[in-house]
Amino acid sequence: MQWSIITIGKPGHPWVKDALDLYWKRLRHYARFDHVVIKEGPLDKVEQQIQAVCGKDPCIVLDERGRSLRSVEMANWIEREEVSGRKRVCLVIGGADGHSPGFRDKAQVCWSLSHLTLQHDIALIVLAEQIYRAYTIMRGEPYHRE
Template sequence: MQWRIITVGKPALPWAKAGLEDYLGRLKRAARVEHMVIKEGPREQVETQLLQASEDSLRIVLDERGKARRSLELAGWIQEHDVRGTKRASLIIGGADGHSERLRKAADECWTLSSFTLQHEIALVVVMEQIYRAYSILRKEPYHRE
């Protein structure tokens, strides 16, 4: 399965850029992951672009109201979707205004990384680490300890 991580605005914080690049590099051995940036702007325009960028894939919106998953559950979800033949999953991380009800309803799934509202650069690094962790679980690598 291919992953498309879509964010509103590109990372500006040096540690977030470094974290993104680190996990993109680590994931090259396990999965195809791309990061796509949508330019900030009026919410309706941004959400239209987010929907267009994710229209050919399973849409997953990251939102504090979404479903929480443990790392082992995410690994199982990936395995299940690989078996089903899911070609692409798009993870959508919103901007400062978050996601509207319209975007949440257009999603196939809604996940949360935390019950806290997370700044988009933090959410990006956390979700990249969790995808890496899930693939390390599937590959039976010693990264994850439980």
């Protein structure tokens, strides 16, 4: 399955790039990933660009108001999506303005990485790690402990 992770604005610190490089390297053994960066701007224009990138593929919005998943639940969701033959999924991390209520409502799913509001660079790292964790759970690899 192809994962498109969409963020608003480029990662702002070298340590963020280092952390992402680590997880992208680990994840390439499991699936294909691309990171799409959309330039910050008015929320309505940004959301139009996100919709254009996602097209008809499922759009999962990450927002503190979303549904909280345990790592095992995320692994189960990914496994179901892969078995379904899904070709691509878009995961969207908002910028400083977050997501509009209408955009959240249109999304296939709205997930929360935390009930706290996370700065988008930190949310990106947490997301990459959780996807990696989910794949190791699915493969029975000794990364996740429960």
